[in-house]
Amino acid sequence: MNRPKSARERSLSQLADFLGVEPTSQVDVKFTGVSSDSRNIEKGDLFIALPGARSHGSAFLATALERGARAILTDQHGDEVASRIASAIPRLVVSKPRSICGLVASWFYGEPSKSLFVAGVTGTNGKTTTTYLLQQIWSAAGYKSGLIGTIGIQMGERKIPATHTTPESDEIQRLLALMKEDGARGVAMEVSSHALSQERVKSINFQAVGFTNLTQDHLDYHGSMESYFQAKRSLFTHDYAELAVISIDGEYGKQLWNEVSIPKQSISVKGKADWYLERRERTADGFELLVRGPEGISIENKFNLIGEHNLENLLVAIALAYKSGIDPLVIATSLPMLTGAPGRLESVVTPTTTTRGIKVLVDYAHTPDAVERVLTAVRAQGVQRIIAVLGCGGERDKAKRPMMGSALNNGADLPIFTSDNPRGENPREIIDEMLSGVVLKEGAEVIIDRRSAIKRAIQLSQEGDAVIVLGKGHETGQEINGVKSPFNDVEELERALSERT
CATH class of the missing domain: 3.90.190.20 (Mur ligase, C-terminal domain)
Known part of the structure; x- marks a missing residue:
């Protein structure tokens, strides 16, 4: 597993002090990496054993130890398992390890999100395309960036397949640290409702977050549309973000707009908003557009993706790009060059x-x-x-x-x-x-x-x-x-x- 240079040796006592907990052992050890996935453990690492939907991370403790884990961070259940099979290994026990997993990794890697413009995008549909459009606008501006989402992880020219829309919290922090070291200024990240419910994006400092839409999906997990909405809504708080960009064309978007208390900007394909379409004309390949934004901003050019839904995605991407410091003229120049994400039309x-x-x-x-x-x-x-x-x-x-x-x-x-x-x-x-x-x-x-x-x-x-x-x-x-x-x-x-x- 590729380790960031910021992965410097830390001691368990330092982590215990940071978290305000007592180690189970008086023996202090140093660790050189953190992971909640036993398959990614390397010699000298801290293994974070998390509770899961199907099994507890402590079930894989033997694998982690075989691979060289030097210490464990877990909950009471994980501590009981560890005391039976590896009583000598130093442990930190907390009540909710999933809640602090990202915090621990962020601390270990030097809080990488604070040195990046991290833009999170959530919604039922459009997350992937919106993040792809945003990254392409950044590229057109000469703005080196990273991408984390459904199709994979992208760092410069490197592409890594994804297993989840949003990775586990410690993995996200590792990726952010690598992107920072790679010279990235921005990261476009899809944020799924599962990730929000499972606290995978805790300890990420989002400079801006975008909302595309909310329609029925994932009710096998959330149980109801209200629960699904509340999971999405949690991203649009001071705990996570500095600015909200919200499509107000749907009922849930309007509700979110009315409830959000952080600084916000609206986008609409159907009417007036902070960012809206003053003119659109269909072409064989997409649209001719005139976008109006705050402070008299005008962005005019061709956009070669079909579908009204892609106009919603584009406006969210434009608003996020502008917030990151990209000049409107550069955004306008980039529009004809923008392409869709793989597998999207x-x-x-x-x-x-x-x-x-x-x-x-x-x-x-x-x-x-x-x-x-x-x-x-x-x-x-x-x-x-x-x-x-x-x-x-x-x-x-x-x-x-x-x-x-x-x-x-x-x-x-x-x-x-x-x-x-x-x-x-x-x-x-x-x-x-x-x-x-x-x-x-x-x-x-x-x-x-x-x-x-x-x-x-x-x-x-x-x-x-x-x-x-x-x-x-x-x-x-x-x-x-x-x-x-x-x-x-x-x-x-x-x-x-x-x-x-």
Whole structure:
């Protein structure tokens, strides 16, 4: 694991003093790294054993010790486990280790977020695209930056795949320290509701945070929309951020705007706000825009992404970029160069698409609202028919499945219902739940195998049509019964297109 240079040797007594707790042993030890993941422990590290949804970190204590852990920070349960299997190892015991994990890592790495412009973006849809747009604006300004999100971690030219939208708190601090040492001035970070609920972004000093929208998702975790909203809302407080940038086009955005007490700026695609669109004209590739901002700011140029939802993402990114010190003229100059994130309305272009005159797209849309927005965006491009492929993930928010099915059936001319990542569920049963209450239109099909569904969509396409495969976007695997096999929607489309020739 790549260690920041700021990872200097610290003692357990120093950490105990910092936290205001007493070590379980009179023996003081020094440690040279911190990690809550036993697989990343190196000789001389402090292992932070956290409680988890499925298991406690202390269950992996033996692995951490084998890899050279020198001390442990944990709770009472972890202390009991450690006293049985490694009673001699020095320990610090706290009531809520998850709450202070990020604090400990931030202290260890020298509080890296205080030396960076860290912009956090949250919302059901648009986090990835917004952070990508922000980072590209920074790049156009010669502003070296980092990116942390769903698709991965980016530090300069280095790209690392991600396992979570927002990593564990100690890992975030390590990444921020590395980005700081790499010369980054800014970091664009997606902040998920899970990360907020699990306190993964505690001890990060966000200079600004952005809110895109809130629609149904993750109710398997949060239980209700109110709980989901409150998780998002927690980011927009003095505990986390100095400025809030909020899209007020949705009901939850309006509610957030009314409740937030930190300095704030509004954005709107639909009407007047601190940042708004005075003019927009559709083009073949996107829009011609005139953006108005505070203090008489004007930003005018082409923006080559389709979809009203991408205008919302853009305005949030512009407001965050301006807050970070980027000149409006530089922002305006960057607009035509901005591209979408991988798997977000990503075009698949081959000789077949060109000769047959069809549009082929991949999008990560996996909520009812996102499916509706994406299909509306494609429809606005003047295509003949939309042939769309969609499934729902297994072991995730079941309540949204009928709404997903309805959005597909209503928005596509030829909807094809298929599998996503079934995980441990029966794929046919997932599709049946998608079809609950849906009166299928003529031409709709159910094809359980995703590869076959994609091939069928290409077979059905004619000149002027658009084929769009939804749900997985940038993902490179499909999980069925605990086994994750290679699967990439873009590659499957390319294969189907080559076979059609």
